[in-house]
Amino acid sequence: MTEPKFLTYQDVSSVIIRFVGDSGDGMQLTGTQFTDTSAVYGNDISTLPDYPSEIRAPSGTLAGVSGFQVNFSSEDILTPGDAPQVLVAMNPAALKTNLGDLELGGTLIVNTDAFTEGNLKKAGYPHNPLEDGSLAGYQIHLVPLTSLNRTALHQIEGLANKDIDRCQNFFALGITFWLFDRPLTTSLKWIQDKFGKQPKIAQANKLALQAGYDYAENASLFQTRYQIKPAHLPAGTYRKITGNEALAYGLVTVASKGNKPILYCSYPITPATDILHTLAALKHFNVRTFQAEDEIAAIGAAIGAAFGGAFAVSGTSGPGIALKSEGINLAVALELPLVVVDVQRGGPSTGLPTKPEQADLLQVMFGRHGESPVPVIAPATPSDCFNVAIEAFRLAVRAMTPVFILSDGYLANSAEPWLIPNPDDIAPIVVEHATxxxxxxxxxxxxxxxxxxxxxxxxxxxxxxxxxxxxxxxxxxxxxxxxxxxxxxxxxxxxxxxxxxxxxFIPEQTLIGPPSGDVLVVSWGSTFGAVHSAITQLHATGRAISHAHLRYLNPFPRNLGAMMSGFERIIVPEMNLGQMLFILRSHCTSHRNFIPISKIQGRPFTIRELVEKLTAILEERP
Amino acid sequence: MTELTRKDFVSDQIVRWCPGCGDYAILAQVQKLLPELGIPREKIVFVSGIGCSSRFPYYMNNYGVHSIHGRAVPIATGLKMAHPDLNVWVITGDGDGLSIGGNHFIHLMRRNVDLNIILFNNRIYGLTKGQYSPTSPQGLKTKSSPMGSLEQPLNPIAIAIGAEATFVARTIDGHLKHMAQVLERAAKHKGTSFVEIYQNCVIFNDGAFKYAADAATRPDNVVELEHGKPLIFGKKRDKGVRLNGLEPEIVSLATVSEKEILVHNETAPPSLAYLFSQMHHPHLPEPIGVFRSLERPTYDAQVQAQVDTAIQLKGQGDLHKLFYDADTWQVPQV
Incomplete structure (x- = not known):
């Protein structure tokens, strides 16, 4: 018998955990459950789902790996975090594609049962990494997860191994709940709500969750248990929300506050489709959804609805915007109010359907024939999509014009706590039709x-x-x-x-940091969290640097030109090759010193890379 | 409300079609028909795409949208979804409706949006000055097909039937009495009413439908479909169409009894209407009139019904409830 290990408790302020497995392993669900529990526990949270565009690529292959990263914290956080400190890998392919991101010395939990010869081969491992010493730099925990889960669940009669194995993600979740001292109640309730009509499946999932938790406790898997206290967010009631949900809720609020039906016209396209799904279930809010035969029909129906006096919206991603261009121009010429949502993804062409990019900016600004000015606004965070949806309609109705919302795949799928607003505090949207x-x-x-x-x-x-x-x-x-x-x-x-x-009509641009000086960082859209966090870190080390985050991209706030003139250098970080920089340059022609920070890897900026790049730029002029 | 007259539907814009264009006759018939429908003028909307026919809304004195090429159908669909009590007409042509707008055309039919769509078929691109269109006969020599067009023409009636349209009809610009009857039935049909009008382009395809439009030759070249009646035609009404296996054939009523003649049924399964759609001059008399007419719930009414049902089941949406319909947590005042 081995000596019982001595268990210690350690308080930490934040942890980044990533769950990775096959597309069919339920990693999105596992990550979501971990997020929900942490949110309800009171942590600040930010998530980054990362999944392939294939629904079920062949199992065990690198192409089929799906992941979900959660940053949970006792402090105010704005991004899903840079590198995970904990990686839960359900098979060799998941380990191989994600290990490079794990912090050195980080915690690695692997399902050893999945490290079969066949799976190792599919992942391209010549040797089993669990045995060749290549993981020596990490705190590795080897868990025969599949067999443990089968043993735990075999007592439920009439369940096939296939059904039992489907629960192993909850076994893994149970282990992580123990490690971070989380209650099981939120997930148990979710299982009951979801599988209440299939009592055996509900029982199996509950049992798997509990068994994983107990295993971590009894097998003395870990020597340290971590505690992350609730965060001190502004007082109020919170819930978790993704960008696409927030956008849909914003549109529903528009219908209510304007006392008019919303007609959401869309053709299925990643990563915008969730907006259609959410709205289709909210018809009792005077919402009509139209799944059109193509992108062009979707914008056409929106134009017809706007002519008929409804609040019309057409939602899509970059390829859909290209198809809608002629229709949007008709709305420009007719001068009808409507909103076009572009949930940007990587391009050109089919590009990276499930990954974010900010490379549609010039398309929405200039991608139509003739003189075609259209207002453009961009949400900064997932929950900000709610505010932007409402703001877009205020602009559309005021100027009788189509308005673009530039969201992206990161905002769309990422979740964060949302301080639930009181709907009564939201100003009505006043429409005065000619009579x-x-x-x-x-x-x-x-x-x-x-x-x-x-x-x-x-x-x-x-x-x-x-x-x-x-x-x-x-x-x-x-x-x-x-x-x-x-x-x-x-x-x-x-x-x-x-x-x-x-x-x-729109508010003046604000900034943080000194109002003039050497460097102003100008960012827009979903990069807010990473840029703001990087600036905060630089301020903490005494650096003089200012930051303006743009919500209104066309027209710009009236004071933006003057604000930029107060700085020697303008740094523009964006997930493209310099599109905002191009526009800013023509907006402020007196300014000559623009510096791009570009990233088009289908992933958001990390705080660390921004701190490094900004520091390097600052140090060019000590 | 004072009675409306034809003049109430005439706008102050000068009609700019070519002299002799078949569009004039259609415009006049529509302006004559609308006052008879008893629908207030402000409830009537004409939506069009691009092409000669699509200038139509400018000449009508009610609400109208002259949109972009091929897209009148989705615009009209969105309008009906937002405002189901409007009386909506789509005006399109063979290029606008069947080529660039072909996809929308079939989806309109299957949805059965409650609107009227009139397709001015002149078998040519007029506004771009004379290229062959999707309904041009094979071999037609035009500026873009100097050696003859290669494509099999589209058959709008057959496509409409194939797309499960609930009202499918054909008429001719030069046959005013018939056009009036067909348009009136289309207007009164609940659901998508599709009317193909053979329309003469005097400049680029003059006489394309001469066989059917000329009063002198029409009776021998055209058969007027009437619900419940046999397909009899000819100046002396002495010829009929009989089914020989799956093939229609012309027979003389002098030798064949009227009982053997094919009888039209507007509500029959689509195979009958499809069979009629394949009858072409000069081999067979070309059918005009209502090919098919049946009732099916309309898209716009069903959209509204789903909204009503949702409200019935869940109550009028409450934002407060919606926002709180998730796991929530409190952050206390520090």
Missing amino acids: APNSETGFLPYLRDPETLSRPWAIPGTPGLEHRIGGLAKQPMTGNVSYHPTENEQMNHERAAKIAKLAD
Whole structure:
């Protein structure tokens, strides 16, 4: 009998854990369960699901590896973390593709049962890494997970091995719950809610979770148990939310606050489809969803719905935006309010369907023929997608224009705590439809409001305002077809001025750090968490560096040019090859010193790489 | 409400089609029909794509959208979903509706959105000055097919039937009385009403439908479909269409009894309407009239019904409940 090991408890402020396995191993679910429990426990959380675009690549292969990373903390965190400190690997392929990310000295939990000759071969291991000493730099815990789980569950009659093995992710989850001293209650409740109608499956999953937890306790698997205290977030009630959920909830709120139906028109496309799924289940909020025959039909239906007086949205990703361009231009010419959601993914072409990128910025700004100004706004965090959805409609209705939301695959799938807002505190979205002729000669559909420069929104069914609108060039005010040279020019100027004028309506740009000096970092969209965290670290070491994170990409906040002029150098980190930098350069032509930090690896920036790159740039001018 | 007249539907815009274009006759018929429907003018919307026919909405004095090439159908679909009580008409052509907009065309039919779609078929691209279209006969020599077009023409009626359309009809621009009847039935049909109109392009494809449009030759070249009636045609109404196995054939009523003549049934399985769609001049009389008409729930009504059911089952959506419908936790005031 071995000596019982002495168990110690250690308080840590945050841990990054990654679960990896086959696409069919349920790693997304395992990660989500770990997140839910940690969130309910009161930790701040941030997640990064990382899955292949193939639904079930051949089992055991490198292509089929699916992962889910959770950063959970007793402090305020803004990213899913850089390198995991704990890696749970369910098979050799998962180990091989993820080991490089694990911190040296980190904790490695592996399912030894999956390290068969066949699986090792599929993963391309010439030798078994569990036996050749190659994992010496890590705290490795070898768990015959499949057989332990089978032993634990064999008492349930009438369950095939296949069903039992499906529960082994909960066994693994149980082990990690013990390691981080988490209660099982949240997951047990989830299992009951999910499998209540299949009592055996529910029992099996519960048992697997408990067995994993007990195994960690009884087998003295670990010498240290970690405790991560609840985080001190602003007071209030929280829930977990992903970017796509938050965006859908924002749209539902728009319907409620504007007292109008929302029509969400979409064609299935990764990583935007979850928005369609969420909204399709919320019809009782006056939501209509339209799964169109293609991307073009989706934008077409949105235009028709907007003409009919609904809040119309078309959601997609970059390839879909390309197909919708002509339709978006029609909305520009008709001057109808609608929102186009672009959940960006890696490109060009099919690119990286499940991975994020920020390389659609120039497409949404300039990717249409003719002069086609369209406002663009970008959420900074998953929960911010909620606010941005509402803001997009405020802009669309005010300026009678399509508006782009630039989310991305990272925001879409990543989860964080959301301080649940009180819906009563959200201002109504006021829409004033035209009800009477606006001139002595009748109704002029393009007579502009002197303040907003936008045209009236008169909807079919309103007597006396019958009018025709179209994509051909127009006469000002009447909107009648006109090829007259100066009338065409005037309408182009009016549309441009209308969008530019939104700068009077949106808030001024803020920054953190000194208001002028050597370096201003300008970022936008989903890079907020990593950039903000990096800047905070640099400030802690006494570096003088400022940071402005843009939400309004077109038009820019009215003070942005002046703000940038106060700095010697402008650094622009973005997940593309310098698209925002390109736009900023033309916005602030007096400025010559722009420095890009580019990353297009299908992964968000890590804090560490930004700190290193920013430090290097700062040190060029000591 | 004062009675509406044809003039109420005439806009102040000058009609800019070529003199002699078949579109004039269609415009006049529609403007004549609308006041008779008893629908308030503000509830009527015309949506079109791009092409000669698609200028139609500008000449109508009600709500209208002249959109982009091929996309009138999705725009009209979105409009009906947002506003199901509108009376919506789609105006399209053979290029707009069957080529660039072909995908939307079939999905409209299967959805059965409650709208009317009129396809002006002139078998040519007019506005781009005379290229062969998806309905041009094989071998047609045009600027883009100087040695003759190679493609088998699309048959709009057959496609509509194949896509499970609930109302499929054909008429001719020069046959005013017939066009009036067909358009009226289309307007009154609940669901997608598809009407193909043989329309003459005087400039680029003049006389393409002369055999059917000319009053003198029409009776011998065309058979008018009537529900429950046998397919009899000819100036003297002395010819009929009989089914020989799966092949329709022309027979003389002098030698064959009327009982043997094929009888039209608008609600029959689609194979009958499809068979009619394959009858072409000069081998057989070309059918005009209503090929198929049946009732099926409309898409827009079902969309609304799902919203109503959801509200019935779950109650009117409550944002507070929605936001809290998840595992929540409290962070206390420190």
